[in-house]
Amino acid sequence: MSIIKKIIDYYKIDNSRLFTTPSHSLGSFIVPEAKEILGSKYFKADFSEIEGFxxxxxxxxxxxxxxxxxxxxxxxxxxxxxxxxxxxxxxxxxxxxxxxxxxxxxxxxxxxxxxxxxxxxxxxxxxxxxxxxxxxxxxxxxxxxxxxxxxxxxxxxxxxxxxxxxxxxxxxxxxxxxxxxxxxxxxxxxxxxxxxxxxxxxxxxxxxxxxxxxxxxxxxxxxxxxxxxxxxxxxxxxxxxxxxxxxxxxxxxxxxxxxxxxxxxxxxxxxxxNSKNGKSHINGLLKEINDFTNSLPDSIRVYSGNNDPTKILLQFKERNAMEIAEILNTKYRIEEEYSTEKALLFITGIGTDKNKLNHLLTALKQILKTISNKKDSWLSACYLPKTLIETKYLPRNAYKMPKKTIKKSESEGKICGECIIKYPPGIPLLLPGEIIRKEHIQYIENDYIQII
Ligand SMILES: Cc1ncc(COP(=O)(O)O)c(C=O)c1O
CATH class of the missing domain: 3.40.640.10 (Type I PLP-dependent aspartate aminotransferase-like (Major domain))
Incomplete structure (x- = not known):
């Protein structure tokens, strides 16, 4: 029997017999604020590995x-x-x-x-x-x-x-x-x-x-x-x-x-x-994304290569993508996954429909009409250095070593004691046990850094 069917059948049982965790006892007691956002049904489906499950x-x-x-x-x-x-x-x-x-x-x-x-x-x-x-x-x-x-x-x-x-x-x-x-x-x-x-x-x-x-x-x-x-x-x-x-x-x-x-x-x-509806839903999403990218004005470039079309990566001719992201956020309340000077990433998925994509399309077109050109060529500033990886200690050893905090300006040549991940593109810039070089320091946002 499916888990869902079993859970629904279980709704009918008398919860007064349950002397088990979790203590909300199929929702006999739910903190009101939690009920407000989760509803009581969630609690009815939430139990531990009880008899029959x-x-x-x-x-x-x-x-x-x-x-x-x-x-x-x-x-x-x-x-x-x-x-x-x-x-x-x-x-x-x-x-x-x-x-x-x-x-x-x-x-x-x-x-x-x-x-x-x-x-x-x-x-x-x-x-x-x-x-x-x-x-x-x-x-x-x-x-x-x-x-x-x-x-x-x-x-x-x-x-x-x-x-x-x-x-x-x-x-x-x-x-x-x-x-x-x-x-x-x-x-x-x-x-x-x-x-x-x-x-x-x-x-x-x-x-x-x-x-x-x-x-x-x-x-x-x-x-x-x-x-x-x-x-x-x-x-x-x-x-x-x-x-x-x-x-x-x-x-x-x-x-x-x-x-x-x-x-x-x-x-x-x-x-x-895996159902017929599910598969056509996903293929429909791919079609909607394709229609969206085909409708973009010439001044917007879409990344296309060996990539998954559900991740929409856009570049803007003669405009700084971060400026566009800011207007999208403040004026249109549209949130991108990430933005750099060069590109904006929009993550789509099964919950993305034509309306949502049209909203984005309209916003982008309007923004492009209102902001002025920055340069007359595609922006090409680099936002991460070629990664320099010099490992002094293995990750497990580095993790266990005592750390101290110093000013990042004094950290060149020292051994990093924390994970510094640069978003975007989400790549670990420095990991514990790696040597800090001048090239890393410019990308470290905090003023202080843990070292070993
Ligand atoms: C590439 C990649 N791998 C793994 C994960 C971890 O996934 P989860 O959030 O399901 O634990 C993430 C999450 O952001 C990710 O971007």
């Missing part, structure tokens, strides 16, 4: 059945529900593959959870930076030849972790990269947090799990309509990674009180995405 840590019936359905839909060896976001999937994947001191090749434009995985596992990162597109100020997909070079230089690399699509929507060629990984016996983990719609719509790129990745992790909450922080971890049918090993790793980091409303939402969301 399954256990996410060791699924045997209802959840096991749901996981089986998910594995069928995604065509995987195993699919896990993550009730703590892609973050928990990334940590679990790293835990299941890496031992203390193991080398792992990581594209530097990774999410902070990958760095946290290094601290927790004690693994040793071999960092590389994908090519940088200075015209757009974004990192490109990872190149297969670059990966092979690193494998040749470091024979003992155990795993490769890359983000595809990236925050800005750039894909790597997972099919080719996975072949190289197989050749060198390296496990491939793809952070596909931003790619949860790929399995269901007519995208140019297939999901990583169908292209040879051993593990792919997707946030259902980012683009696919589920609540925060619903996500999935997939193990590919062709991988020799054992689902038990992943389950153990997830049990190590996860709560013992997973959210049943979230599990139910995962069930409903994936069933919808």
């Amino acid at each position: 399954d256990n996410l840590r060791d699924p045997k019936n209802t959840i096991k059945n749901l996981l089986g359905i998910l594995a069928g839909i995604y065509d995987t060896k195993a699919t896990f529900i993550l009730t703590n976001g892609s973050t928990s999937g990334i940590l679990a994947a790293m835990f299941s593959l890496l031992q203390d001191g193991d080398k792992v090749l990581i594209a530097r434009n990774c999410h902070i959870s990958v760095y946290n995985g290094l601290v927790l596992t004690g693994a040793c990162p071999v960092w590389f930076t994908p090519k940088y597109d200075s015209q757009w100020g974004i990192y490109k997909g990872v190149e297969t030849e670059d990966i092979e070079k690193y494998f040749l230089q470091n024979e003992d690399i155990k795993a490769l972790v890359i983000t595809s699509p990236t925050y800005e929507g750039l894909f790597s060629n997972i099919q080719d990269i996975s072949k190289i990984c197989s050749k060198y016996k390296v496990k491939l983990v793809v952070d596909e947090a931003h790619g949860a719609l790929l399995n269901f719509g007519k995208f140019k790129y297939k999901p990583a799990i169908q292209l040879g990745a051993d593990i792919a992790i997707q946030s259902l909450h980012k683009t696919a309509g589920a609540i925060n922080p619903a996500a999935l971890l997939h193990i590919s049918k062709t991988s020799d990674i054992s689902p038990e090993c992943l389950q153990n790793a997830l049990n190590l980091i996860n709560t013992t009180s997973p959210s049943y409303p979230l599990i139910a939402d995962v069930e409903a969301t994936v069933k919808y995405l």
Whole structure:
């Protein structure tokens, strides 16, 4: 029986018999403000692993059945529900593959959870930076030849972790990269947090799990309509990674009180995405985005290359994109995902419809009529230096070392003691254990910095 059906049946039971957690007892007591925003139904679906319901840590019936359905839909060896976001999937994947001191090749434009995985596992990162597109100020997909070079230089690399699509929507060629990984016996983990719609719509790129990745992790909450922080971890049918090993790793980091409303939402969301309506909804979204970009005036350029069209990256001829972002925010109350001098990123997803896109289109057209030209060419200022990565201490060691705070102006040559992440593009500029260079300092926003 489905989790949702079971929850609805459970609504009917007499809650006075429940002497279990959570103590709101199916909503017998709800703080009024919480009821105002969540409604009482949410509480009726929120319970612990009570009689008749399954256990996410060791699924045997209802959840096991749901996981089986998910594995069928995604065509995987195993699919896990993550009730703590892609973050928990990334940590679990790293835990299941890496031992203390193991080398792992990581594209530097990774999410902070990958760095946290290094601290927790004690693994040793071999960092590389994908090519940088200075015209757009974004990192490109990872190149297969670059990966092979690193494998040749470091024979003992155990795993490769890359983000595809990236925050800005750039894909790597997972099919080719996975072949190289197989050749060198390296496990491939793809952070596909931003790619949860790929399995269901007519995208140019297939999901990583169908292209040879051993593990792919997707946030259902980012683009696919589920609540925060619903996500999935997939193990590919062709991988020799054992689902038990992943389950153990997830049990190590996860709560013992997973959210049943979230599990139910995962069930409903994936069933919808996989339905005829869901698929046509996603294809409709792609069409609306295409119509939107085709309707933009000539003075607006849309990024198009190896990218996911649901991430709309725009550049404005002769205008500073940040100025446009400010007017969008203040006058039209439209919030972009990020803005730089060069580009604006708008993230769309299943909740983006024609009206919303038309609102943005109208606002952009009006703004362009009212603001004056800044320059007579495309703006091309660079907003991040070529990343300089000199590691003095491994992430786990650096994490545990005592820190002190000094003025950033005095930090050149010292060893960084904190994570400094530059948004956009969300790349770790400096991580604990790395040497601070003059080039980094200009990008550090705070006046003080922790050092080791
Ligand atoms: C590329 C990337 N990976 C992983 C994550 C973590 O995802 P979650 O919020 O589902 O834990 C994020 C979140 O912003 C992300 O941008």
